[in-house]
Amino acid sequence: MEKVVEVEGSDEGKFEETGLETSNFVLSSPKNVTDPVVYKLVRVDGNGRLVPATDDELMEVEGLLENEKRETHIVADTGQALGCISNEVSPSGMPQLESSEDSHCSEQHNKLPSIDEKLHSQIPLQETVPSGAKSSSDDHVTQSGRVGECLKPLDGPLEGGSSTPTGCISSKPDFSKLKGEICLDNLSIKELHEVFKATFGRDTTVKDKLWLKRRIAMGLTNSCDVSATTFVIKDNKLVKKDNEDGFNNVNLGAGKEQLSVAVEYNEDLLNNLSSQSDEHQTTSEVRLGNNVVENNFASEDLAADQRAAKRVRKPTKRYIEELSEAESKEYSGRSIASTKSIGFRPLPSKAHARPARNVSLEGRTVITRLDSLGGFGIQVPCVYRIRRSRPRKNVTALLKFHPSGMGMTATFIKKGFDVHGSQMDNGSMNKVLEAKSTPEQAPEQFVAESKKETTPNDMGQNMGLKYVDPSGDTSDDNVVTVPTAKGGIRRKHHRAWTLSEVMKLVEGVSKYGAGRWSEIKRLAFASYSYRTSVDLKDKWRNLLKASFAQTPTDKGANSRKHPSMPIPASILLRVRELAEMQAQASLPNLSTGKLSACGGRSVNETRPGYL
DNA sequence: GTTAGGG
DNA sequence: CCCTAAC
Known part of the structure; x- marks a missing residue:
């Protein structure tokens, strides 16, 4: 949850910050995109209740959808992301039009966040954002800075720039201003704004001509058809006039192909919003890229298309990679999803601990290859040298009657696994092992030698280890590790012959x-x-x-x-x-x-x- | 896998 | 004991 969007609304600000409540817009099925104006937009706020979207939100989403449809989009989040992507990510290396930047920027910060913005608020920028930029504060700083810049020169003339959503919806469409033939292509941004206001009854701060034209066209025709940019208004009624703006049509067509992809992402987002943030983040990034592209699409339409296509595909790949990667790596708990994924992730140490156990002939569980704990061979336990069915001694069993020794065993076993491959104090480890091995051997000799004449060692008795008949004692094993020149530790299994x-x-x-x-x-x-x-x-x-x-x-x-x-x-x-x-x-x-x-x-x- | 022999 | 070549 590193992307925190600066929002005007106090309520939004709340849940944006928490990051725990997924605040997102729920839009009707993306498949119904035929008429964006019909879109219903609802915001789910932090408490889970549905908040009817404001007009501005609607507008934004409409814009978003439309843009997605065209595989490019002008979204309000550009501003915040620009700081990150302007240089490194700008996919085509194309310079980004300042005007469009500014327009997005200003709009973004004066209106409620669009879907994309929301996405950004919950989705980490993986490639574009350096690790440091993940803190929300950074974003805020960057953002605020940009806002200031953006607003000043461009929003000055337009009151809508700083208008609040409520202020916007109060106005009403005024078609009276739209008289005669209107060729959107010939209008300046300011004029477009006026037309926009006349069409939608509110102001807009979007400075993107293209966007404005499409919005207006859509608004006027009440459809997605933005192929027309010239309209005739008669008696407050629109008479559409076809216009052979070739590239617009082309773009529309191309965009429709892309739409499915974009929609997929959206659905994905809505379904797995919290668990697959990476992908969505990437998606956003893609959109950003598209956005940039759009600014130049008049001249680089085709190229933008291709780029967009590529970029659309890339996330999938990345997603797969990241997903698998994410499964193995621990998340920092930044998102809800992360906790979920770590939840059932077994600790790696466990995996090492298990193979280190073996069952002796008696069915006792013994820890094998304790020697390996003494050095870097810790992970070797059951793989390295499975000595011809030579069972390993159960050190713990030996210490069963030796509480202190038991503790030691447990300690260094645990330690060994924790260290896992790192250097350990070989000497001390060996000492421990030796200490155990010595008493263990003693009883054996005792019996064997008792037959003869050697003096028995009473250590075994001290241990309380009952010495069974030598023939029966086959499970215990003392381990001594011997460092080898090769760097490996060779296990010396020195068991004196009785x-x-x-x-x-x-x-x-x-x-x-x-x-x-x-x-x-x-x-x-x-x-x-x-x-x-x-x-x-x-x-x-x-x-x-x-x-x-x-x-x-x-x-x-x-x-x-x-x-x-x-x-x-x-x-x-x-x-x-x-x-x-x-x-x-x-x-x-x-x-x-x-x-x-x-x-x-x-x-x-x-x-x-x-x- | 076992045996023999060197290390 | 370990390692390995030769069976």
């Missing part, structure tokens, strides 16, 4: 043979969904390496190496045996037989471990 896992692996290898990782995973590691066949393979590789490397010293490595995950010598031994077995199996009788023959261990011992 002894139980290792044992299962060894068992699986012994059962199914090394190399059949997928099978081992499927059968022996069914419950360890986070271990992939690749993981098994890698682990086995490591085990082999370790077993053969450590064999010489045996358990010495046990204590000194990674305290977190000491591999019992028994297991290593078993690995070694299996490796040899596999080697034997894979190398039944070869030249390498010597290797296997001599003590079971050879230089290339690691090799036989693989299938």
Whole structure:
């Protein structure tokens, strides 16, 4: 609602300003344009009541319709829009006639706004008005300035210029002044004004000869036929005299084609006044352009026509674009429609939040790829790296018993989504994640190692996390993000292998043979969904390496190496045996037989471990 | 999709 | 663990 028209009437001023009540003129079906004089004009004021249109309003609308019919129009809103369009928008680059400008200007500000003006009052000028000009105050300023200029020189001689609507309607037609033959074409503006007054019984401030002539012609003939500009008045009765003004006819014809378009816009406006302001605004703009064109149409009739046609079409395109654009962008609430459209627009953040959730095997809802929150990979959640059916740990589930931790999770999750791609404090994020991962791992080790001899970590107990059988714990996942050189964050899924896992692996290898990782995973590691066949393979590789490397010293490595995950010598031994077995199996009788023959261990011992 | 191997 | 080539 940036266009606020300066209006005389106090009531109009009210609702024009509010912008909430759509004040607009309701005219009878545009299809009945056959006789504009019959037009009924009603104004809907802010309260919704219908206010009978004043004579001036009627006149204006008539003029508008007529002009629309001719695909050009002289509307009172030119003045206010001129400030915006005179330079940039003047479509043809044609200079705008000062006289016409002034006439519109003066008329506009001394009469009630026409439909177009109303349109402008509710429709933002998108292309023509720079963003700054959207405030109503600006418009007022511009407008007032222009009014002053306009009125002074041109309206001086005519009292009607400043007359109020009520003042106008008081006069009566005075055909007595119209005697004999009148050739409108030969009359000056002043004379036309007199004729106008004689015809309509009131003054007009319109300085546009063409408009006056048509108005008068229409008034005299009581029809749309403005082909005649010469009339003979006899005894206060009009005798029309045909006139072969070619270009007028042409224009009329051309205008009729355009009328349908204009009418469409009007209907559209009336139906969707509030919701599709952009289009209407554009429409107004088009009209403005037409208006400008009309001033020169005598000489550039055809060109104006084409331009008008183009311009008529353009809004549609723009409308489509803008509409779709408007749907995705938030309105500033300037119009009623805007609020409506935002209403059901889901917040973008939601869209991001959803995919970040996943359902674990247990059916729990888990937040996946929390790691991505730590950096710019936030939006990656479920797309980036769907690691071979490796389920993600449910951090929230972990924190279920840890209120403080829960809060943290919620916080950074939300934060992460909000930030969405922007840099976050990776370190702190990782810390959070690490903090969670550590206790989470502990219980697992506890059980696994309890079988052995490692000291259990009581963190898990503190958390209240009940440690189920390792085989059942497959859903939780701790996440650590590792920034990559490529700028992406690689998620390091470091989950230490527990002894139980290792044992299962060894068992699986012994059962199914090394190399059949997928099978081992499927059968022996069914419950360890986070271990992939690749993981098994890698682990086995490591085990082999370790077993053969450590064999010489045996358990010495046990204590000194990674305290977190000491591999019992028994297991290593078993690995070694299996490796040899596999080697034997894979190398039944070869030249390498010597290797296997001599003590079971050879230089290339690691090799036989693989299938 | 799996496996092997390098990083 | 990740990545990827080779099956």
